[in-house]
Amino acid sequence: MSAGGKQVGPTVSQMLAEARRRFAEGGVSDPATDARVLLAGLLGLSTTEMLTHGAEPIAADTAGIIEAAIGRRLAHEPVHRILGEREFYGLPLSLSAETLEPRPDTEILVDTMLPYLRKLAATEGNIHILDMGTGTGAICLALLYECPQASGVGIDISDDALRTARANAQRNGLQDRFEAIQSSWFENIDGAFHVIVSNPPYIASSIVHDLAPEVTKFDPVAALDGGEDGLDAYRAIAKDAKGFMRPNGLIGLEIGYDQRRHVTAVFEACGFKLLECVKDYGHNDRVLVFSLAD
Incomplete structure (x- = not known):
């Protein structure tokens, strides 16, 4: 599918559901949280924005980045390692x-x-x-x-x-x-x-x-x-x-x-x-x- 000539992938909600499903099947201990945090970080969205932007399509190249990140998590790499940062006591910290x-x-x-x-x-x-x-x-x-x-x-x-x-x-x-x-x-x-x-x-x-x-x-x-x-x-x-x-x-x-x-x-x-x-x-x-x- 394309919009204005730009390849468009699944919606935010669809990608979130897909990540959650694959994490659950892959034995990730908290698939829902990991899926939400990973996608929010990669898309630059807050938890609330993940809900309000759920129907928005994800660009195909961004969807490819998310797919690769899902694969890394299934290979045991922690979500915050994939994102390269983690919040600690309210401070964003690079890893x-x-x-x-x-x-x-x-x-x-x-x-x-x-x-x-x-x-x-x-x-x-x-x-x-x-x-x-x-x-x-x-x-x-x-x-x-x-x-x-x-x-x-x-x-x-x-x-x-x-x-x-x-x-x-x-x-x-x-x-x-x-x-x-x-x-x-x-x-x-x-x-x-x-x-x-x-x-x-x-x-x-x-x-x-x-x-x-x-x-x-x-x-x-x-x-x-x-x-x-x-x-x-x-x-x-x-x-x-x-x-x-x-x-x-x-x-x-x-x-x-x-x-x-x-x-x-x-x-x-x-x-x-x-x-x-x-x-x-x-x-x-x-x-x-x-x-x-x-």
Whole structure:
């Protein structure tokens, strides 16, 4: 079919139904959501616009792009990897090959740390944040966006991740308060910070490759593999953090669902005390907050 000489494909509603059907048949865990998010992203439409534009035909070349994207999702590539971006705490963030795709559970770390940041800002004025293993910059940038008195440093060992984090800071107007530094943990870091945050690699090496193919094939292994027992990163942070903290400083960490006791023991052995443990949406322990022990 053609309109004004331009090849026209199916309507938005037809393409959405087709994607949903193929995802369901292909075993995608949430076919309706994935179909809606994928098409909305590719067409540049909001969820509401997907409904109001349902009867509109899609240009044949655009339909071809959507067909290719459907095939990629059926090959286990996550929707947001296909789109190249994901929203985190209301901020649009670009993804790249060496960045972990930010998860909703990680927003709990931001939710948890914001009251502490605001309290510190009320007494200290300007505050300084260190985000260890920054990846896309998600955690640090969300905290900076919500707390105008804060500035932050994001460290990562990956050049690709650091480029992505800098671009995301620029994209969200936070470049003047965010610095990305290549560093293996504290190796290239100077100064003292009010808050240290991290969503480090915390999966035991032996089970990394047993994860869903959406994770193992598309998330960087370096952002997942926490060593033999999953605790290597926590040990690295706990061992040296004291030398980079203000006396009233705090550490906020994302952890695996079964790691509360082990991570707490690691930090207590290095002179910290647990202030708070917060559960995720599945009622699993997900965030720990530490301060220096008295």
